Amino acid sequence: MDTIERIRYEIDVTDVEYIKHGNKPFLARVYKPKGQGPFPLLIDIHGGAWTKKDRMSDEGTDAPLAKTGVVVASLDFRMPPADAAFPASMQDINYAIRWFKSRAAEFNIDPKRVGILGVSSGGHQAMLTAMRPADFAALPGPAGVDASIQCAVMCWPVIDPLGRYEYAHGLLGGPHDKQAKNWVESHDLFWGSTAAMAEANPTRLLERGEKAQTPPVIYLQGTADLAHPVPNRDRFIASYRKVGGKVDLQLFEGVGEAFITTDPNSSQAKDAVEKIIAFVHRELG
Numbered sequence: 179m180d181t182i183e184r185i186r187y188e189i190d191v192t193d194v195e196y197i198k199h200g201n202k203p204f205l206a207r208v209y210k211p212k213g214q215g216p217f218p219l220l221i222d223i224h225g226g227a228w229t230k231k232d233r234m235s236d237e238g239t240d241a242p243l244a245k246t247g248v249v250v251a252s253l254d255f256r257m258p259p260a261d262a263a264f265p266a267s268m269q270d271i272n273y274a275i276r277w278f279k280s281r282a283a284e285f286n287i288d289p290k291r292v293g294i295l296g297v298s299s300g301g302h303q304a305m306l307t308a309m310r311p312a313d314f315a316a317l318p319g320p321a322g323v324d325a326s327i328q329c330a331v332m333c334w335p336v337i338d339p340l341g342r343y344e345y346a347h348g349l350l351g352g353p354h355d356k357q358a359k360n361w362v363e364s365h366d367l368f369w370g371s372t373a374a375m376a377e378a379n380p381t382r383l384l385e386r387g388e389k390a391q392t393p394p395v396i397y398l399q400g401t402a403d404l405a406h407p408v409p410n411r412d413r414f415i416a417s418y419r420k421v422g423g424k425v426d427l428q429l430f431e432g433v434g435e436a437f438i439t440t441d442p443n444s445s446q447a448k449d450a451v452e453k454i455i456a457f458v459h460r461e462l463g
Contacts, residue, residue, distance in 0.1 A: 187211035189244045207233040207252045209244035215286035218462035222252035225298030227364035238442030249287045258367045268314040272325045280320035291462040293329040301335020305380045309390040329461035332397045338410040340375035384417035392423030396457040400433035
């Protein structure tokens, strides 16, 4: 538990349009401390198996973090079936980081102190963005601004999409058949092929020896998490550490996936949020 006494800020919460595709705007919910600043920025990528949920999903993490002096921007982005499939969301996330950095004065942020947080499928997207900040810069944006970040918060990420897909197939017909079918359907909808799941894969690109950035990571997961297999987690952590990356693994006894979003008032959720806050301030100042 972080015992440092921190300044507590009142916050403003607003929705801003950061990009439009056709006639459809995509918004970010911005949690902004009322203070002198400039503050570090954390970009939040929600979960939902790449196909569900929205920018309001992680309020139980975003608001407490903002109250300690961090601007948090939680994104909506393109998702199937309403919008384009992979890699559209990755391009939106990359663009959003550049967009916020280019508007540092407007949002009272320091563009050199930027982190990313991802939940479940958002964890995959956030980690891949952190490791390969130049790969998905297809959308024209401000000149001279990149999508690099300084740290990553992983909340029970789908860290190996192909591994989770294979795991879900193995559960079909058993007691977890309904969840497994949902996972398989969402994977198919977003990815389109197992080749894509293997290619845009934080774990397997490390195992292939491909070049990647390795910012510090905090990795949080409940010990009763059915949706995110432990072998996938351990495989990623081993690969990340092997190339010199730092991973702070934090496990929470007896809780499953989404334990922060499901019950933000639980002792495990409060502990997890405090650990995220401590990590973000340690890495971003």
